[in-house]
Amino acid sequence: MCISGDGKDDISGGDGVFDGIYYNLMLDRTFLGIYDSISRSAHYHGINCKLSGSVYVVSEIDGAVPLIHGPRSCAFHQRLSPRKLHSPVYNMACTNLEEGDIIYGGEAKLRRSICEVYNRYQPSLIVVLPTCISGLMGEDVLSVAKDVEQTLPCNVVYVPSEGFAHRDRDSIDSIMQYVATSWKKTSKEFDFRGCGQVDALKAIAEQLMEEQDVIENSVNLESTGRYTYGFNLEIQEYRRILAKMGTSINAVIPTSTVEWIKRAPAAQLNVVRSRTPRWADHMRDEFGIDQIKKWPHHSGIDGIGSFFLDLGSRLGLDGEAEEAIDGEKKRVSEELAKIRQILSAYDFAITSQNLVFNPYRAKVYLEDLRVPLKYICIDSRVLNRLKVSQATRNMMIKNMNSMFEELDSNFQVLMDPSAEELHNVAKKVDYVLGEFITSPVYEKADEIPILDVTPLSDLLYRTSFGIIVELGRRLVRMTNSPGRNKRHLIVSRFDYDSPYYPMLKDSRITSSISMWHGIWRANSMRGGS
Amino acid sequence: MDGGRFFGAFRAFSGITDAVVLSHSPVGCNWGTGIFNNFSNQPDIRHACTVVHEREIVFGGEEALKKALALADEIYDRSLLVVISGDVPSIIGDDVQAVIDSVSSDEDVLWLEAAGYSGSMRDGYEDALLKLGSLMKERGVVERSVNLIGFCPDDFKVHADIKEITRIMEDLGVKLNCTLSICSFEELRAAPAAELNVVLGQGTKLAQYMKKEFGVPYIEADYPYGLEGSIKFVDALCEKLDIKHDAENSLDLEPFKRAFLHLHEIYGTTVSIIGDFHCTPMANFLEGELGFEIEVQSYFDRDYHSFEEDVRKSCTMMLFGSSFERGLAKELGIPIMRFVYPIFDQICICDYAPYAGFRGAAFLTESIINAVMGFDHKLKNIV
Numbered sequence: 079m080c081i082s083g084d085g086k087d088d089i090s091g092g093d094g095v096f097d098g099i100y101y102n103l104m105l106d107r108t109f110l111g112i113y114d115s116i117s118r119s120a121h122y123h124g125i126n127c128k129l130s131g132s133v134y135v136v137s138e139i140d141g142a143v144p145l146i147h148g149p150r151s152c153a154f155h156q157r158l159s160p161r162k163l164h165s166p167v168y169n170m171a172c173t174n175l176e177e178g179d180i181i182y183g184g185e186a187k188l189r190r191s192i193c194e195v196y197n198r199y200q201p202s203l204i205v206v207l208p209t210c211i212s213g214l215m216g217e218d219v220l221s222v223a224k225d226v227e228q229t230l231p232c233n234v235v236y237v238p239s240e241g242f243a244h245r246d247r248d249s250i251d252s253i254m255q256y257v258a259t260s261w262k263k264t265s266k267e268f269d270f271r272g273c274g275q276v277d278a279l280k281a282i283a284e285q286l287m288e289e290q291d292v293i294e295n296s297v298n299l300e301s302t303g304r305y306t307y308g309f310n311l312e313i314q315e316y317r318r319i320l321a322k323m324g325t326s327i328n329a330v331i332p333t334s335t336v337e338w339i340k341r342a343p344a345a346q347l348n349v350v351r352s353r354t355p356r357w358a359d360h361m362r363d364e365f366g367i368d369q370i371k372k373w374p375h376h377s378g379i380d381g382i383g384s385f386f387l388d389l390g391s392r393l394g395l396d397g398e399a400e401e402a403i404d405g406e407k408k409r410v411s412e413e414l415a416k417i418r419q420i421l422s423a424y425d426f427a428i429t430s431q432n433l434v435f436n437p438y439r440a441k442v443y444l445e446d447l448r449v450p451l452k453y454i455c456i457d458s459r460v461l462n463r464l465k466v467s468q469a470t471r472n473m474m475i476k477n478m479n480s481m482f483e484e485l486d487s488n489f490q491v492l493m494d495p496s497a498e499e500l501h502n503v504a505k506k507v508d509y510v511l512g513e514f515i516t517s518p519v520y521e522k523a524d525e526i527p528i529l530d531v532t533p534l535s536d537l538l539y540r541t542s543f544g545i546i547v548e549l550g551r552r553l554v555r556m557t558n559s560p561g562r563n564k565r566h567l568i569v570s571r572f573d574y575d576s577p578y579y580p581m582l583k584d585s586r587i588t589s590s591i592s593m594w595h596g597i598w599r600a601n602s603m604r605g606g607s
Numbered sequence: 608m609d610g611g612r613f614f615g616a617f618r619a620f621s622g623i624t625d626a627v628v629l630s631h632s633p634v635g636c637n638w639g640t641g642i643f644n645n646f647s648n649q650p651d652i653r654h655a656c657t658v659v660h661e662r663e664i665v666f667g668g669e670e671a672l673k674k675a676l677a678l679a680d681e682i683y684d685r686s687l688l689v690v691i692s693g694d695v696p697s698i699i700g701d702d703v704q705a706v707i708d709s710v711s712s713d714e715d716v717l718w719l720e721a722a723g724y725s726g727s728m729r730d731g732y733e734d735a736l737l738k739l740g741s742l743m744k745e746r747g748v749v750e751r752s753v754n755l756i757g758f759c760p761d762d763f764k765v766h767a768d769i770k771e772i773t774r775i776m777e778d779l780g781v782k783l784n785c786t787l788s789i790c791s792f793e794e795l796r797a798a799p800a801a802e803l804n805v806v807l808g809q810g811t812k813l814a815q816y817m818k819k820e821f822g823v824p825y826i827e828a829d830y831p832y833g834l835e836g837s838i839k840f841v842d843a844l845c846e847k848l849d850i851k852h853d854a855e856n857s858l859d860l861e862p863f864k865r866a867f868l869h870l871h872e873i874y875g876t877t878v879s880i881i882g883d884f885h886c887t888p889m890a891n892f893l894e895g896e897l898g899f900e901i902e903v904q905s906y907f908d909r910d911y912h913s914f915e916e917d918v919r920k921s922c923t924m925m926l927f928g929s930s931f932e933r934g935l936a937k938e939l940g941i942p943i944m945r946f947v948y949p950i951f952d953q954i955c956i957c958d959y960a961p962y963a964g965f966r967g968a969a970f971l972t973e974s975i976i977n978a979v980m981g982f983d984h985k986l987k988n989i990v
Contacts, residue, residue, distance in 0.1 A: 116645070124637050124641060130638075151694075154608065154639075155642070157931065175724055210694055210695050211695075241635040242695060589627075601662075
């Protein structure tokens, strides 16, 4: 709360480059977050179809229409992609396979449907997505797609997206190993099979992109999706900093038009963020385009700076990058000066119930914002319930602690603290910073002075100096707000299933989560294993 | 724009409030049915999946089903377990009945073959209700009691609508025996105690079965939207149960009088509408009672693209349908009133704000007027 005109929290300043960030984030949080929570919580007791990942990629490409090769029931619910529940894929076509097609084959129907889709929508690209049914029927979808493409003034791409070929039970463990090793900069690529998004990006790179004359000093960025939280802010900041370095963005993949994706090979460098960037590997092999990856250690002011320096170096722009980043760091430092001074008067603890706490986040609090951090409380019980192997959990904790040791600070780490331990921590600090919207839980207990930093802490993985500045500003404003723990929130009146927060303590939910994990462990095996 | 047989079966079975629905399918079918199911009842998660994966494609899915049944037995505190067998097990030829027989001799495990390609959502719903009918037990008839058939737990406004319809029936001295399918397992079993089945839009197969097996007669009625729709519902009920009642006496025009100027102003509004069996009675209310002009009227089992094209060519000022029509409304710059499944961009958590029945007519009218008045896209150049 700000009392208008009292000037108490006037910490805005500088040249206005970082202004408006919170407003933009709150737009995303308010109008997208309301949908995201449904999809996020549904992942506790299920996962979405491989097909939906592919549909999502197609929906990011302006001028592309997905054509589901399967029964209408697949197309019915695939319109609502889990990553954009706020905006269904309205222009989606389906071959509508029925019993007769199962018996006699659906290839003729597919040919006809591709032509109908073109006549109906006049798209630049039709992406044919087979389902479980067409997969089982053994349809040669690729041949049909490529054959019909010859007759149409648009591209036709085929993506293997059969639902039964989704990721398997070991994928969570592999992802966690990947995460833990990436903290130590030792991560290797792993085969993230069965992800519809990975396969769709690869298919598009293979079947759509064309050899181009190289545009010097231009880069392609891999996007998380135009409606993902903080996407626009990150892109704006990329554009601003890259321009200062004398570089430009060629294409944002796949959040772009069909034409721009075709022209993607004109870039000199790909900036990748997915765990398995097969699309970029293909571009490297086929078009000779180098790639640079965004890692967890590219967090915080120094981390982001080193990322841009690496990027500049790959393009032979070391001097330009150094000058641009020095300027950015100076600007950030000026913005943070007063913030650091105010925050240094308090003691803080962090409590995180997120699936993975990136230890580099601690670096942001300690080195960038310079908050006196006394405790980091990490709840890892979700990993236990997800049946992440003991070896992987040990590796995660070991690597996390090793990262913490490198930080010049005396904070204490509490793994899976009990409620009593958390209360004791709260008594020893002025504020507890709550991640993952845990604040309503703690507001129930007056003695825990929780500050909800979720809207910004969730975004510390983004390549953005501005978000760090805004986090500092918000912390100052929140420490100035009186009476945050005197409320009686409706949401605080509920009982929660703690490891699966924000799921309620309800036997229907608990049983369905247990059932899911049990079946997932038992049944999701690759063919023949 | 039809969810197919699998969705229909899921929606019917998941209405048994103490049942667990096990989808014998890959993960996506379970996700899709579940995500539409929980928007307005978020803790009600009672569905699981056998996770048919590549291995099952090679070796068959019976072992996966067996494991899931055993686990469900161990984990869930439930009265009924329903297995819906989807597209993949249907093609690879899993013997679902044999698996169920091998792990359970209880009658509280039910299954239905419901490959998405083998029928419509309506087909799936009808056959699922019929399966549930097989669990019913003969009971002594409770006079002046009825079953309402045709509901799904994820219908928009369903709880409020049932409450209002129940209120209307109670005013007539008629008791609600069971709502299908939004009831407990025990209520389901006791359904034959009703004196009459009232089928609202779907569920005729079950009503026919119950008539044959238990001698429960049935009537088919439109979903009671509007004052006229409610009067028709009451009249049909009274006629069948031999109740003397003048439904006109139930009318409360006071809420409408409070907005009589707006009612005059919306007269003649040109609208289009699409839906399932809810569509016709809603269109009747809009045209017959609010005085709207229906430009295009269509149904989800017809060609959706033609509907969109017809609406584009029409003079539609307001669209009535599901959340999937929001894109068309946005494209045309007109408001949308959502009233039919699936609705995933609005919630309904109050059971006292129905769309059905006499009170629903007022609330529906209020919502329509507010949707028009709150929509200012076309006015942006005037302000």
